[in-house]
Amino acid sequence: MEKRKIEIMDTTLRDGEQTSGVSFPSAEKLTIAKLLLEELNVDRIEVASARVSEGEFQAVKAITDWANLNGYIERVEMLTFVDGGKSIDWMLNAGAKVQNLLTKGSLNHLTHQLKKTPEQHFSEIKEVVDLAENAGIKTNVYLEDWSNGMHNSPEYVFQFLDFLVTLPLERILLPDTLGVLTPSETYNYFSQITLKYPTVHFDFHAHNDYDLSVANVMESIKAGAKGLHLTVNGMGERAGNAPMASVVAVINDFFKDKVEIQVKETALYSTSKLIEAFSGVRIPSNKPVVGDNVFTQTAGIHADGDNKNNLYFNNLMPERFGRKRKYALGKTSGKANIEKNLQELGLKLNDEDLKKVTQRIIELGDQKELVTKEDLPYIISDVLDSNLYQEKIIIESYVLTHSKGLKPSTTVALKIDDQYIQEHAQGDGQFDAFMNALKKIYKSKGLSLPTLVDYAVRIPPGSTSDALCETIITWETEEKRFITRGLDSDQTVSAIKATQKMLNI
Structure with a gap:
């Protein structure tokens, strides 16, 4: 039996960026877009909302310029609005070619937010779709609040779909906007739609408010979904979206005989860690597939x-x-x-x-x-009481200075195999200055230090300013990645203790 191809659309740069406190600068957006398409190999990426800000426009322009040069432009999508063509103009200026048009998928939203009749809404949607087609822009349509639409106004949903299938659309996108669906409801609602419109491409966009997003995605696949919207690390508003790594693993293990995806599993962890670094949102240690402790x-x-x-x-x-x-x-x-x-x-x-x-x-x-x-x-x-371990490198002494208006500096005295070496350096902070002094010492001996890839500091909950402080540093060499810890009442000193362990490892 021929396997059904399912498209994976990553919306980390659009919906995922709605995570509280997260904003990706233009350079980071471009880096993430490249990683998602070239390394992770997702089918499509949704990178922004139209008309948000000048910074967003510049980020999109950088992505579309790169995508045009590398043959990815048809795989880069924008969220747009029913606004008489303003979003279309924005897209044209930004060089984008695919819009995901946000429309109302429930009568409740249409009546109370837009205060319009279905006929008025449909007419305005057609106007935007026609403008897009004339401009060479492809259109997908979101039915915002679709899940509640199926709960409370299914007649409106089907009236809307009957209208949409007459338009020149690529895909219809069905979101569980508020994360309210159960798995059985997801299967029931999706099945009703795919049975009535068997030739139409429907995507499912799950949210995770009840921690059911992965289960709901599974049911949408069973019901005939042809595309899934996911985010790296499950980022997104409130409780987030369906997480990329978990869904990819589920598909590859539980649907491998029926469906296929092109996402590369081997790139999931590195992608996850990059998004963690750029967003500042830590991955829970027990998060499936990508959490620190799951293996x-x-x-x-x-x-x-x-x-x-x-x-x-x-x-x-x-x-x-x-x-x-x-x-x-x-x-x-x-x-x-x-x-x-x-x-x-x-x-x-x-x-x-x-x-x-x-x-x-x-x-x-x-x-x-x-x-x-x-x-x-x-x-x-x-x-x-053995000689199995001997410290061959000892940080004998150091002076840390931090003065307002002056760069922090450090003088370090190091003993390496009984040779005493001293160096002075400046840095962006006391620990950075300390590391710069160490690098000078190591360079003078023709040696190099591991790369610092993560630095975390913690004190016991409820402690005061004199509490013991633990610094956990992750280091990486060409051969391995490892962690050292230091404990002291002074944060920088605890980091230096962790570093001395690293030097001897």
């Missing part, structure tokens, strides 16, 4: 099972998404978790020593301390 086994019995025919694996193998399985170290770890981490470090302990190290990690876990793979050599040396 981390914590319980020792699970690590033991993984050693015995992968008893605790499912189809969501981390390698599919460019990731690796991890084994957490804490009070529930057990010997199997620790052995897994030791293997990665190339270390082996006898049973008696392994018991001692396991007990120490359990004690740290009881104190709510987080233990990483990179901490193991420290712990082994401490518990076994």
Whole structure:
């Protein structure tokens, strides 16, 4: 049986940008657009709303200029409005070729927001569609509040669809604007429509207010949807939209015999992390597919099972998404978790020593301390009083200065293999100045430092300004990515402690 092709339309740059506090500058929008089309390989992207601001116009112009040069212009879409052609003029100036026209999909919205009759609304829509066709712009139509329209005014919805199918449209877009649908309702409503209009291309646009967006997307696929609207990390207004990574994994695992998509799974995680960095919206650690902890086994019995025919694996193998399985170290770890981490470090302990190290990690876990793979050599040396780990690089001393009107500066004295080296540098902040001084030292020895890719600081909830501060820094080399932590009452000092661990790792 021939598989049904489903289009994936990413709306991170339009609907996702409506996440509270998020605004992507022009350069970031262009970078994201390139990533979505070239690396993730989505079918289409919705990048902006017409007539929002001059900055938005410049961002769209940059994207359309690039898309025109690279053959992507038909895959770049704009949200437009029934405004007598003003949005069409905006699109022409911006170089865009596909509009997603926002119309009213419920009688409630039409009556109380626009205060118009269906006939008036339809007439104005036709005017805009005709203008677009004459201008060489393709049209898709959104039925805003469609889900409530099906709840409360289905006669109007079908009257509207009967009218729309007479127009020169590419697609009709059916949004659950307020995230109110249940899975059974999604299947029922979508089926009614696809059965009545079997040749029309319908997209489903899900919101996640009840955490049902992925389930609703599944039901829309069963009911004949030909396109899905998703956002990276589920970004969007209120509780967000249906998340890209989860939906792609669901389709590839549960619909692989019936439908196909062209999105590249291996690019999901890197795309997700870039959007996290640009938006400033952190990915929950337990978010499926892309969360930091979703491929981390914590319980020792699970690590033991993984050693015995992968008893605790499912189809969501981390390698599919460019990731690796991890084994957490804490009070529930057990010997199997620790052995897994030791293997990665190339270390082996006898049973008696392994018991001692396991007990120490359990004690740290009881104190709510987080233990990483990179901490193991420290712990082994401490518990076994061995020479397995020796600090070859020590930050002997440093001076941090921060004065109003002057750039922060740092003087660092470092001991490397008993050689004492001192350097001074400035930076955008005290820690940046400290890192710049370190780079000078390393450069003088023909060495390079790992790249700092994430920096997080936290204090216990409810603490005061004198609280202990934990700095968690993620580093990356060509071979691996790893995390170090530092603890101190001073934020910069805690970061320096984390950095000294990095230097020795």
